[in-house]
Amino acid sequence: MRFKRFINIHTILLLVFVLTISGLVYRFFNWGEKIDLDAIDFGNQEYTPDTLDIILPALDAEHNIITDKDDTTTIVCFGNAPFADDRDSKNNLANLIAEKTGATVYNCSIGDSYLAAGNPTIDPDSYPWDSYNFYWLTHVAVKNSVYTRCNDAAVVLGDKAAPEAPEVYDTLWNLDFKDVDVVVIMYDASDYLNGHKIYNIANETDIIQFTGNLEAGIELLQSTYPWLRIIVMSPTYAFAVDENGKYVSSDLYNYGEDILSTYVIREQTSCFNRSVSFVDNLYGTITEDNAKDYLTDNLHLNQAGRELVAERFVYALHYYDE
Numbered sequence: 001m002r003f004k005r006f007i008n009i010h011t012i013l014l015l016v017f018v019l020t021i022s023g024l025v026y027r028f029f030n031w032g033e034k035i036d037l038d039a040i041d042f043g044n045q046e047y048t049p050d051t052l053d054i055i056l057p058a059l060d061a062e063h064n065i066i067t068d069k070d071d072t073t074t075i076v077c078f079g080n081a082p083f084a085d086d087r088d089s090k091n092n093l094a095n096l097i098a099e100k101t102g103a104t105v106y107n108c109s110i111g112d113s114y115l116a117a118g119n120p121t122i123d124p125d126s127y128p129w130d131s132y133n134f135y136w137l138t139h140v141a142v143k144n145s146v147y148t149r150c151n152d153a154a155v156v157l158g159d160k161a162a163p164e165a166p167e168v169y170d171t172l173w174n175l176d177f178k179d180v181d182v183v184v185i186m187y188d189a190s191d192y193l194n195g196h197k198i199y200n201i202a203n204e205t206d207i208i209q210f211t212g213n214l215e216a217g218i219e220l221l222q223s224t225y226p227w228l229r230i231i232v233m234s235p236t237y238a239f240a241v242d243e244n245g246k247y248v249s250s251d252l253y254n255y256g257e258d259i260l261s262t263y264v265i266r267e268q269t270s271c272f273n274r275s276v277s278f279v280d281n282l283y284g285t286i287t288e289d290n291a292k293d294y295l296t297d298n299l300h301l302n303q304a305g306r307e308l309v310a311e312r313f314v315y316a317l318h319y320y321d322e
Helices: 002-030 093-101 128-132 134-141 146-160 165-174 210-224 260-274 303-317
Strands: 074-079 104-107 182-186 229-233 277-279
Touching: 074 093, 074 134, 093 104, 093 303, 128 134, 128 146, 134 146, 134 165, 134 210, 146 165, 182 210, 182 303, 210 229, 210 260, 229 260, 229 303, 260 277, 277 303
Parallel strands: 074 104, 074 182, 182 229, 229 277
Antiparallel strands: none
């Protein structure tokens, strides 16, 4: 009886050992075997990169998709350099969108502006550049009297004032938003590069935050003009610049708050919370892998970059077309 037990136990152990060695040998000779992607049948599906896109239509009170009642689409652009660079050129991003869509496009961007404000209230004397950020521009768009306070910023800034600001203020103040179908918002990575605050978990509309300013402005537009379709375009990839002036990965370098991707991810969360469209340019348009082909420096778009961003906007704009 003891002999049989001895044989059984050792037989089992030997069998386990042999199976283990056999498995290791098999894995060694088959590890990393290349798969031919061309041999895989994907049917009619096209490959698309993973993005953070949220593409939503504008809905009425009964949750029906709002469609244009006329043959003209009217678009208002808010933002900074992506829309403001080469403002009067046919190669300007807003003008490219007008060409590609046939829409009437009002360019209400201000080149060196940011999303995050420096102060929670408007104070042109101490924080004149705040008058140019998204939230205070939306006050002009909804015809609030803060318009006159925004104009005070130009007096304080003098020669450093944004030259396009008077035209932007006049456009927003005089434009009848009953005729506007779409608002597109695109700010580049300037907030990241300047280490601006990102979000306040206790106050989602804190305008001194990158996302808080965005949400506060969207909230104001939605409450005043509920028919608007709002499309937020994220920053494209931008290189960080280290203390030696060298371009480095913005996924590895922060300026006191966090890396660039955190700004974009938090922006996407804000768009989800506000039920507006979000076009992810960081992972879906101009990425770390291709940025050198589409930027003039570490931040600004070249012509090919503008074309790419314009195409992504057109994709979102027509997403729900029949």
